[in-house]
Amino acid sequence: MEIAVLGAGHVGPVLARLALAAGHTVSIAGSGDPARIAMIVEFLAPGAVAASAADAVADAGLVVLAIPWHRFPSLDPAPFAGKVVVDAMNHWPPAAAPLGTSEQVAARLTGAHVVKALNHIAYQDMEPAAGRAAGVAGDSPAAVAVVSGFLRDIGFDPVPVGPLSAGRHLEPGSPLFGVAAGQPDFENLPTLAKEQS
Numbered sequence: 001m002e003i004a005v006l007g008a009g010h011v012g013p014v015l016a017r018l019a020l021a022a023g024h025t026v027s028i029a030g031s032g033d034p035a036r037i038a039m040i041v042e043f044l045a046p047g048a049v050a051a052s053a054a055d056a057v058a059d060a061g062l063v064v065l066a067i068p069w070h071r072f073p074s075l076d077p078a079p080f081a082g083k084v085v086v087d088a089m090n091h092w093p094p095a096a097a098p099l100g101t102s103e104q105v106a107a108r109l110t111g112a113h114v115v116k117a118l119n120h121i122a123y124q125d126m127e128p129a130a131g132r133a134a135g136v137a138g139d140s141p142a143a144v145a146v147v148s149g150f151l152r153d154i155g156f157d158p159v160p161v162g163p164l165s166a167g168r169h170l171e172p173g174s175p176l177f178g179v180a181a182g183q184p185d186f187e188n189l190p191t192l193a194k195e196q197s
């Protein structure tokens with residue numbers, strides 16, 4: 001699959017490496033000219049291609065948003081229509097809004113199939129991914145299946161958390177946030193056990 005990773009900071013290159021190791025094709029974009037991140041990409045995710053956000057998204061079967069939350073409004077929503085989009089962003093400090101951040105992402109990226117995942121795992125805990133649970137929340141079963149398949153490919157054990165609204169349980173301030181546990185321990189955490197009962 002063609003994976004577009006938006007963000008070439010802490011999270012983006014780690015996910016790019018994992019995706020490349022699983023045999024995917026990866027483009028990484030920062031906020032500006034791809035030439036600005038070419039060296040980062042070459043050193044941190046060799047085999048990935050530095051691209052503009054628009055080009056990366058245009059070709060992608062799956063897009064990962066790994067950019068700061070406050071930069072999200074700078075994205076043009078148009079290229080995301082019809083795309084499966086993983087929202088790995090977090091609001092700091094924890095959001096007080098009635099909607100979870102991924103619900104806000106879905107509201108802005110009209111026509112995209114937004115799935116919340118990976119935001120609750122610190123980048124240092126993402127690699128290796130094997131044996132780590134990754135919560136997945138989304139409203140489109142098909143998109144959740146695509147993202148869960150991708151997470152499995154790169155080593156995580158995807159754990160369904162519920163619809164996008166339940167993704168709030170993965171956000172900062174929740175007991176699940178920052179948890180890098182195996183699937184049984186993750187599923188037995190009180191917040192998730194309650195949500196799934």
Ligand SMILES: NC(=O)c1ccc[n+]([C@@H]2O[C@H](COP(=O)([O-])OP(=O)(O)OC[C@H]3O[C@@H](n4cnc5c(N)ncnc54)[C@H](OP(=O)(O)O)[C@@H]3O)[C@@H](O)[C@H]2O)c1
Pocket residue numbers: 006007008009010011012029030031032053065066067068069071074075088089090091118119120121122123124
């Ligand atoms: N750090 C973690 O452990 C961790 C774990 C899980 C989730 N998260 C979440 O993941 C997101 C990224 O975290 P991070 O620690 O990787 O951040 P970071 O190190 O600050 O990197 C942010 C990256 O986003 C890029 N960016 C900003 N606006 C962009 C745009 N419009 N299009 C494309 N790229 C853009 C920046 O590029 P420029 O330099 O060109 O601006 C930079 O490469 C945040 O929302 C964070 O809360 C972080």
